[in-house]
Amino acid sequence: PPARGVVQLQDVEFTYPGADDPVLSDINLTARPGGMTAIVGSTGAGKTTLLSLIPRLFDVTGGRVLLDGLDIREYDPAQLWERIGLIPQKAFLFTGTVASNLRYGNPDATDEELWRALEIAQAKDFVAEMPEGLNAPVAQGGSNVSGGQRQRLAIARALVKQAPVYLFDDSFSALDVATDARLRRALRPISAHATVIVVAQRVSTIVDADQIIVLENGRVVGTGTHDELLAGCATYVEIVQS
Numbered sequence: 227p228p229a230r231g232v233v234q235l236q237d238v239e240f241t242y243p244g245a246d247d248p249v250l251s252d253i254n255l256t257a258r259p260g261g262m263t264a265i266v267g268s269t270g271a272g273k274t275t276l277l278s279l280i281p282r283l284f285d286v287t288g289g290r291v292l293l294d295g296l297d298i299r300e301y302d303p304a305q306l307w308e309r310i311g312l313i314p315q316k317a318f319l320f321t322g323t324v325a326s327n328l329r330y331g332n333p334d335a336t337d338e339e340l341w342r343a344l345e346i347a348q349a350k351d352f353v354a355e356m357p358e359g360l361n362a363p364v365a366q367g368g369s370n371v372s373g374g375q376r377q378r379l380a381i382a383r384a385l386v387k388q389a390p391v392y393l394f395d396d397s398f399s400a401l402d403v404a405t406d407a408r409l410r411r412a413l414r415p416i417s418a419h420a421t422v423i424v425v426a427q428r429v430s431t432i433v434d435a436d437q438i439i440v441l442e443n444g445r446v447v448g449t450g451t452h453d454e455l456l457a458g459c460a461t462y463v464e465i466v467q468s
């Protein structure tokens with residue numbers, strides 16, 4: 227059956243290898259295509275850890291993660307990775323060119339597809355301004371581009387995969403407010419058919435989410451829309467007011 231992108235976490239618990247205590251416990255959530263799920267919580271709450279379980283960067287130590295109804299441990303790892311576009315909290319680039327960085331994950335992408343992804347990621351203008359364009363060199367660690375540019379190239383790289391699931395780990399807070407807003411607008415056609423999970427800090431990023439999951443010390447302390455959580459979740463109120 228074709229990939230749809232329904233992500234489910236069921237009674238998930240996770241303890242880092244060698245650690246004594248779980249950093250995530252009793253996590254239950256369902257994220258569906260055509261909607262955006264936002265994950266909020268203070269630093270150390272477990273947001274990055276939660277996202278890392280979906281492409282199996284780590285395996286759960288309790289409960290299970292399902293993609294389209296199937297335990298992710300049943301997938302061939304490469305097949306799972308193909309279906310998930312992960313934009314890490316700390317974006318990284320390889321030594322090479324803009325194009326080689328973008329094609330990581332989808333070697334067959336056409337130049338046109340690369341430009342389309344760059345456009346959505348708000349990275350088209352600065353790449354077009356480079357004399358070599360898509361063939362512009364990327365120095366070791368992406369040291370010849372700014373942090374915000376690196377972030378947007380990492381977003382474009384994930385979009386080139388055309389995955390049914392996208393995981394954005396705090397990808398927007400490093401961007402200025404205007405770029406952030408343009409980027410989220412440009413992502414709407416994608417979230418209309420894909421499953422999008424974003425870890426976010428700015429209220430503007432999360433107010434429109436179809437569901438918001440509030441994490442505190444590795445546990446879900448609230449699930450709902452912005453208005454529902456404002457009315458019923460003290461932790462959420464604290465987060466959005468800080």
Ligand code: DUT
Pocket residue numbers: 242245249267268269270271272273274275276315
């Ligand atoms: N942790 C480890 N080992 C790791 C990564 C994290 O023990 O390799 C711990 C640190 C923290 C908890 O797991 O107590 C959750 O960390 P995570 O990075 O998931 O938190 P976050 O919500 O993403 O924090 P931030 O907002 O700072 O990104």
Ligand code: MG
Pocket residue numbers: 273274275315396
């Ligand atoms: Mg994090």
